[in-house]
Amino acid sequence: MADYEPIIGRYLRLELEGKPHRVYVEEAGQGVPLICLHTAGADSRQWRGLMNDPQVLERFRVIAFDLPWHGKSSPPAGWREVEEYRLTSRAYVDAIVAVADALELDRPVAMGCSIGGRIVLHLALERPDRFGAVIGLQAGAHVDPYYDTQWLHRPDVHGGEVCAGVVSGLIGPKAADADRWETLWHYMQGGPGVFKGDLYFYKVDGDIRGELQRIDTARCPVHLLSGEYDYSCTPQDTLDAAARIKGSSVTIMPGIGHFPMSEAPEAFLEHLRPVLAQVLSVRG
Amino acid sequence: MLGDLTAQVNGDAALVRRGRFVDVTFLVGIGQESWLVSVDHGRIEAVTKGPFVMPRWTFALRAGVDDWRKFWAAEPEPGFHDLFALIRHKRLTAEGDLHTFMSNLFYFKGVLGSLRGRVG
Numbered sequence: 001m002a003d004y005e006p007i008i009g010r011y012l013r014l015e016l017e018g019k020p021h022r023v024y025v026e027e028a029g030q031g032v033p034l035i036c037l038h039t040a041g042a043d044s045r046q047w048r049g050l051m052n053d054p055q056v057l058e059r060f061r062v063i064a065f066d067l068p069w070h071g072k073s074s075p076p077a078g079w080r081e082v083e084e085y086r087l088t089s090r091a092y093v094d095a096i097v098a099v100a101d102a103l104e105l106d107r108p109v110a111m112g113c114s115i116g117g118r119i120v121l122h123l124a125l126e127r128p129d130r131f132g133a134v135i136g137l138q139a140g141a142h143v144d145p146y147y148d149t150q151w152l153h154r155p156d157v158h159g160g161e162v163c164a165g166v167v168s169g170l171i172g173p174k175a176a177d178a179d180r181w182e183t184l185w186h187y188m189q190g191g192p193g194v195f196k197g198d199l200y201f202y203k204v205d206g207d208i209r210g211e212l213q214r215i216d217t218a219r220c221p222v223h224l225l226s227g228e229y230d231y232s233c234t235p236q237d238t239l240d241a242a243a244r245i246k247g248s249s250v251t252i253m254p255g256i257g258h259f260p261m262s263e264a265p266e267a268f269l270e271h272l273r274p275v276l277a278q279v280l281s282v283r284g
Numbered sequence: 285m286l287g288d289l290t291a292q293v294n295g296d297a298a299l300v301r302r303g304r305f306v307d308v309t310f311l312v313g314i315g316q317e318s319w320l321v322s323v324d325h326g327r328i329e330a331v332t333k334g335p336f337v338m339p340r341w342t343f344a345l346r347a348g349v350d351d352w353r354k355f356w357a358a359e360p361e362p363g364f365h366d367l368f369a370l371i372r373h374k375r376l377t378a379e380g381d382l383h384t385f386m387s388n389l390f391y392f393k394g395v396l397g398s399l400r401g402r403v404g
Contacts, residue, residue: 146372151386158387165389169366173359229362231369 007051009072014098016068016076017091023099024072025065029057032132032283033108035100036064037116039138039259040087040202041163041195042186043071046113049265055273059280063108065099067092069194085197089206092119093126100130107132109279114138114233114258115202121222121241125211128220133279135223135272138230138258140237141209141244143202153193160188163195170258172229183262217247221282223275224248227256227264249275285352285403286312286319290328292398299398300326303391308384311339312396313346326391343380345396351375358401367393 006028014021026044028051036047044064051062066073069085079085096119100108110131112120117139124134152163164187171180187195215222222245226238235252242250253260253271260268293299303326312319318334320341347355347370354364363369370376378385385392 147368151382156387157383162386162389165386165393166368168390168393169368173365229365231363231366231372235362 005052006057007048011072012065012099012102014095014102016095016098019076019078021068021076022074023065023068023095025063025099025103026051027061027063028052029060029062031059031061032280033100033103033105034060034062035096035105035108035110036062036261037096037110037112037119038064038066038070039114039116040198041070041167041190042183043189045071045186046183046259046262048262049269050261050272053269056269056276060109060276063099063103063105067095069191069197075191085193087115087198087201087205089119089122089201092201092206093122096123097127097130109133109135111135112137112139113261115198115206117224117233118202118206118208121208121212121215121245122206124215124217124220124222124245125208128216131220132283133221133223135225135275135279136238136241137224137260138226138233138238139224139241140233141212141241142207143232143237145203149196149199149203152196152199159192159195160190163187163190167258170230170232171263172227172255172257174255175257175263179263179265183259186262212241212244213246215245215248217245221279222248223251223278225251225253225260225268225271225275227253227258227260229255229257232258249278251275285314285317285356286321286331286333286399288399288402289321289331289395292402293328293395296394296398299391299394302326302394303388306384306388306391308342309340310380310385311341311344311346313344314352315349317349321395323395328395341380343378343382343385345376345378345385347376353403355396356399356401356403360400367396 009026043066047064117136120134164184309322322329
């Protein structure tokens with residue numbers, strides 16, 4: 001008997017930014033739809049721990065998809081004529097809403113990490129009607145560039161090595177070796193310039209500093225969880241964001257870094273369970 | 285402070301292999317102290333303490349004494365646990381021709397990290 005995991009993956013045909021796309025979507029479980037968004041330069045495999053957790057799958061239909069250019073979602077035809085891949089807030093919001101619409105999800109919960117943690121704040125601000133709640137992991141309003149991102153995409157530096165090398169320290173020092181190196185492997189597999197293009201959203205286009213106070217948590221509840229070893233989105237960045245989003249909840253996760261769901265899946269789940277319980281109780 | 289570096293790196297076969305294409309001399313600045321580290325195919329060839337009159341190096345990594353001490357703590361606190369964490373908090377500067385450094389980040393993080401728990 002084959003030892004299958006509960007995760008099922010399929011390709012979804014979608015029109016994004018006026019072009020046909022094949023978007024790779026995985027799902028597991030039944031119940032309240034929970035859309036999970038991967039970090040910059042990675043893919044939906046980061047959610048493996050959550051999507052294999054029986055307790056979560058009892059109450060939630062967990063859905064994770066690879067953004068175009070990431071994982072198994074190839075770039076649209078004609079991609080090589082694009083001078084430089086750049087993720088924008090507009091395209092990112094539209095992609096998430098397009099997946100939710102295509103799957104006919106009723107007020108899904110959106111959970112994202114890093115760039116995903118940032119974009120769920122945009123969702124709470126712009127589409128409180130469409131999303132039932134958002135959970136931002138390693139979410140802050142803005143990150144100032146602290147190194148030259150040109151290094152991430154140039155033919156004379158191996159992209160996989162440099163992207164994983166840059167993010168390796170964002171993982172908490174006590175992460176299990178298998179989880180640490182699987183997380184880094186996802187970075188090593190990213191396409192040329194994709195991580196850099198995602199950082200355009202993270203460090204430039206997705207700046208939401210001036211608008212956080214406009215988020216209405218009565219319409220769309222906001223929960224923030226951040227690992228203490230993250231120096232990209234620091235715990236202070238998350239606390240600052242939480243202070244400006246009235247009614248939001250915030251959890252700082254000791255010992256964990258920038259990739260809670262993949263670097264420390266079990267420890268992360270212990271922090272997430274009360275948040276999911278809260279989401280369910282509000283939803284009724 | 286870099287006294288143990290040669291033994292720590294050269295005794296780690298996986299780290300030496302990771303650096304098998306690295307041939308470079310780089311400078312480590314620890315407060316007012318300078319050290320030159322020469323690497324040959326991933327093996328540390330020489331570690332020389334300054335002061336130097338006319339040092340030649342490809343890139344330099346400089347931080348304060350306390351910052352390096354915290355970086356080398358057996359269990360570093362958040363913000364001191366990685367070279368890029370130090371850079372992010374403006375505690376470490378990386379200067380010069382960074383091509384070799386950036387092309388071999390895992391190697392150089394491994395080299396500097398090899399002193400973790402060994403610097404009193």
